[in-house]
Amino acid sequence: xxxxxxxxxxxxxxxxxxxxxxxxxxxxxxxxxxxxxxxxxxxxxxxxxxxxxxxxxxxxxxxxxxxxxxxxxxxxxxxxxxxxxxxxxxxxxxxxxxx
Numbered sequence: 001x002x003x004x005x006x007x008x009x010x011x012x013x014x015x016x017x018x019x020x021x022x023x024x025x026x027x028x029x030x031x032x033x034x035x036x037x038x039x040x041x042x043x044x045x046x047x048x049x050x051x052x053x054x055x056x057x058x059x060x061x062x063x064x065x066x067x068x069x070x071x072x073x074x075x076x077x078x079x080x081x082x083x084x085x086x087x088x089x090x091x092x093x094x095x096x097x098x099x
Contacts, residue, residue, distance in 0.1 A: 001015070027082075030082075030086075031086075031089070034086045034089050034090060035089070035093070037086075037090060038089065038090040038093035038094060039093070041090060041094065042094055047094075048087045048090035048091040048094055054080075054083050054087075057079060057083055058079050058080055058083065059076075061075050061076060061078075061079035062075055062076040062079075
């Protein structure tokens with residue numbers, strides 16, 4: 001369904017709810033990848049925080065946002081929070097605090 005074809009708030013809200021669920025699914029997949037990254041980092045002796053990689057990930061998100069007409073600063077801010085949460089997740093693993 002095209003956005004222009006949505007003519008009432010109930011349908012619009014339902015579509016937003018569907019997208020929100022998809023975003024959560026994608027975040028769950030990212031979380032699983034971060035768990036694997038922590039296992040790999042533990043095995044090869046890397047720290048959770050690698051500053052160059054943090055900046056690369058944030059810059060990539062900003063660039064993708066700009067190419068889609070979104071505010072890159074907003075997306076970079078969101079991604080910094082996402083990356084910090086990932087680093088905390090990896091730190092917990094590397095420090096032996098595993099679920």
